[in-house]
Amino acid sequence: MSLEKEPPAVHAYNLIEKVLFQPTHFNRKKLQQELSGKTILITGASSGIGEQVAYMLKDLPVHLILVARREENLRYIKNEIEKAEAAVTIYKADLRIDDDLNVVVQLIRALPEGLDVVISNAGLSINRSIHQSLDRVHDFTRTMAINYFAPVKLLLALIPLLEKSQGQIVNVSTINSLLIPIPNWAAYQASKTAFDTWFRSVAIELKASCVDTTSIYLPLVKTDMIRPTAAYDRMPAMCPNHVAEIICKSLYTKRKKYRPWWLLFGQLASIVCRGGLERVMTKVNERKGDPRAGS
Numbered sequence: 001m002s003l004e005k006e007p008p009a010v011h012a013y014n015l016i017e018k019v020l021f022q023p024t025h026f027n028r029k030k031l032q033q034e035l036s037g038k039t040i041l042i043t044g045a046s047s048g049i050g051e052q053v054a055y056m057l058k059d060l061p062v063h064l065i066l067v068a069r070r071e072e073n074l075r076y077i078k079n080e081i082e083k084a085e086a087a088v089t090i091y092k093a094d095l096r097i098d099d100d101l102n103v104v105v106q107l108i109r110a111l112p113e114g115l116d117v118v119i120s121n122a123g124l125s126i127n128r129s130i131h132q133s134l135d136r137v138h139d140f141t142r143t144m145a146i147n148y149f150a151p152v153k154l155l156l157a158l159i160p161l162l163e164k165s166q167g168q169i170v171n172v173s174t175i176n177s178l179l180i181p182i183p184n185w186a187a188y189q190a191s192k193t194a195f196d197t198w199f200r201s202v203a204i205e206l207k208a209s210c211v212d213t214t215s216i217y218l219p220l221v222k223t224d225m226i227r228p229t230a231a232y233d234r235m236p237a238m239c240p241n242h243v244a245e246i247i248c249k250s251l252y253t254k255r256k257k258y259r260p261w262w263l264l265f266g267q268l269a270s271i272v273c274r275g276g277l278e279r280v281m282t283k284v285n286e287r288k289g290d291p292r293a294g295s
């Protein structure tokens with residue numbers, strides 16, 4: 001059977017992006033020393049950031065477990081990676097569905113070598129105004145299902161394995177979790193922030209059992225996730241390959257968090273200038289027209 005998939009697009013940075021997204025000095029040798037012989041679970045590995053992380057690990061003697069719903073994409077990625085060194089196991093699973101999630105957990109628990117790293121990356125974003133959402137409660141339940149409950153359930157089941165291996169969990173988060181909320185993204189921001197809060201709370205407890213935790217706070221990244229939002233075409237965005245370097249670097253530095261250098265200023269402004277920022281966003285939203293029409 002022929003395996004076909006669009007190769008991930010490379011996004012070349014313009015001048016502003018080069019300033020905003022400083023290069024990552026990534027040491028492949030250190031990564032290899034840290035990860036040799038290890039087993040790494042990547043959720044949401046069928047496209048975007050998860051796919052790039054998997055490719056970045058392909059030359060290492062590791063076992064990659066790739067999970068997502070689009071099996072044909074996973075098969076293509078496995079095929080590409082196994083031309084190099086890593087061994088790959090793929091599981092087609094909708095992580096919002098308990099039966100699917102439990103199958104993944106059972107299969108991982110049965111691995112004789114255990115589990116060393118979880119990259120919690122699967123996610124869904126929705127851009128919709130509140131007036132367009134009045135009859136769409138399912139937008140809120142499905143974002144919570146994949147962005148909050150799925151990683152919580154998965155980690156509840158896998159933490160004992162990670163404690164045994166003194167492993168690491170990486171949460172692929174968003175800068176929005178640390179900033180003032182913006183309009184039209186209520187479902188996405190609330191669900192990502194819920195998991196960020198859960199994760200940071202649990203991280204303190206896990207330190208005692210030698211499980212490292214890393215939160216990666218990302219701005220826009222040029223993946224399928226932002227493609228439907230036309231306004232983002234012209235906005236600065238990171239290249240998924242660059243994000244994969246940041247994630248892979250955290251696997252040997254074990255740093256607690258990554259955030260772009262400018263985020264601290266945004267965090268300060270979110271606290272000090274909250275009223276002003278909310279007034280500006282209200283004006284911008286009003287200028288778009290009747291608020292009940294949505295954007």
Ligand SMILES: NC(=O)c1ccc[n+]([C@@H]2O[C@H](COP(=O)([O-])OP(=O)(O)OC[C@H]3O[C@@H](n4cnc5c(N)ncnc54)[C@H](OP(=O)(O)O)[C@@H]3O)[C@@H](O)[C@H]2O)c1
Nearest residue numbers: 044046047048049068069070094095122123220221223225
């Ligand atoms: N792109 C951005 O601007 C941006 C910014 C900040 C943070 N992030 C975060 O980065 C992570 C990766 O997103 P991305 O940008 O790489 O977008 P993406 O290409 O759309 O990747 C999302 C991944 O999640 C998987 N997924 C979604 N729903 C799932 C489900 N129910 N069960 C299992 N897997 C599921 C998708 O696979 P299937 O569809 O095959 O299931 C896909 O592999 C997300 O957590 C996102 O919140 C992205």
